[in-house]
Amino acid sequence: MRLAPWWSAGIRFACQPECGACCDQPGGVVFLSRSDIHRLAVRHGLTDEAYVERDCTTSQNGRLVLRSRVEDGICIYLGADKRCGVYADRPQQCAAFPWWSENLVNRRAWSQVKSTCPGIDAQDAFLVDGSTILRHIEADLEAGQGVFVPLSPHTAD
Secondary structure, three states: OOOOOOOOOOEEEOOOOOOOOOOOOOOOOOEOOHHHHHHHHHHOOOOHHHHHHHHEEEOOOOEEEEOEOOOOOOEOOEOOOOOEOOHHHOOHHHHHOOOOHHHHOOHHHHHHHHOOOOOEOOOOOEEEOHHHHHHHHHHHHHHHHOOEOOOOOOOOO
16 A cells, blocks of 8 residues: 655645746756746747747756756846746646655655745645645646757647
């Protein structure tokens, strides 16, 4: 019999206005899934290939990642107001934060994330149930697999 993960009963969380703490870390890497690329390309009125050329770069292992600003290494979509410019269409990895598998591996790892994320147990936080957390973990893991260059054409789902 397998025990349920420590977080299965849920965790209280709510993104905080004008926080951006998860996005303004210099050198952060956002791996992109094929659906992320297509969704963001459509948002910007570009083909998938044109979007990749404009807003992506390649990681050391050949996966496509979101480009960072040259001047400070911060996400290209984070505005001066600490708000995401593509929030409704943000990459899966971003939407999944703080529910990354490495953050939930044990309570100690979660405690470290909690020390930098004001949304965890915030006054206005709501209970995020275990099944929702699991969906976020799976989305993050999918994004982490990444898309390798060269990008093959997007196929409709």
